[in-house]
Amino acid sequence: MLECIKGRKSSREKILDAAAELVREIGSGRLTLDAVAERAGLSKGGLLYNFKTKDALLQAMIQRMIDEVQAEKEAYRATEAPGPNFEARLCVMACLSMRKGKMREVANGMLAASAENPNLLEPVRQVLGTVLTDIKQKSEDPEAALLAWLAVEGLNSMAMHNISPFSDEDCGMIADAAKRLLEKGIAS
Amino acid sequence: MLECIKGRKSSREKILDAAAELVREIGSGRLTLDAVAERAGLSKGGLLYNFKTKDALLQAMIQRMIDEVQAEKEAYRATEAPGPNFEARLCVMACLSMRKGKMREVANGMLAASAENPNLLEPVRQVLGTVLTDIKQKSEDPEAALLAWLAVEGLNSMAMHNISPFSDEDCGMIADAAKRLLEKGIAS
């Protein structure tokens, strides 16, 4: 949060980027400090100065993912037009934004943490719990809202594991369908 | 397929069960041959007689998962009442059945393979591709069908990573909502 005075990214950011990139390339369980250090352009010593242990690195990857999604959601809160199932719509939009740009890589932190030490996912657990109660309480149609949210989570999960069979057009169509479901609900 | 003459499970089955169990307990990236051997009740030598390499074990875990889901789907094909989006309904039902019993553990094979060697997920990729074209072609309402399928996949993904915030009642409600979406479609 404080690192942006210089034009260059801080070492921490470069390291987190490198780690997230590597997960997809070599597998979440093969993420080694050596590989991260090389990709980030410093030595293992330099890496371990920034993150005392591998768990600390993974924890930071998780936290960054959570922060980015949260920020994305709040950005949509400011720009989205009001309407039914507003809170769920924000979640869906934020999830969908994980398909593009840096966010896509950032999500790999979850895979890496899950592989190494499932306990590190505790913060994610908590966020999902909050989102669930939020959607349940604030939605005009909670069932449609949960289906839409889960659908984009499913989409993201497949993308994260690199097994998504969906083309970009498919994804656009699904995104539209999810938004329509949020607006109109399930037919009766 | 041929191992069921004796009352006992074959060694291969015991090994696959042990491996699937361990993934959730210690993390997909920490799955070691030693741990699997101990849990399965044999030595590492015995384990490596059954599976020449760790990749072979992971590949077998993946294949078993695919086979079980496929079998579940075909079982539903025989018993489910006909109706709209029939093919999608089978997929949704099969996915939902992964929440119970042995199936739940079996799905962990995907995590283990993803951690160790993402290429091992290729069979999963192919199955998902087939399911997608199937649902697209055979559904009266492809958009509703895809949303319902993705929603239960999202549910499974969270369960697989042990980050699901959904209670059993939640899951029942979501399952019902997904089925209703398949029957009635999105409101217009």
Add this chain to the structure above:
DNA sequence: GTCTATATCAAGATAGAC
């Protein structure tokens, strides 16, 4: 703040006895 060197340990795989 980053580097090299190294200690320590765990994991996959092999060989051969039973």
Add this chain to the structure above:
DNA sequence: GTCTATCTTGATATAGAC
């Protein structure tokens, strides 16, 4: 078909120089 070594590699983490 299963067991007990053992080989070899690679990965985390530490210590201390620059």
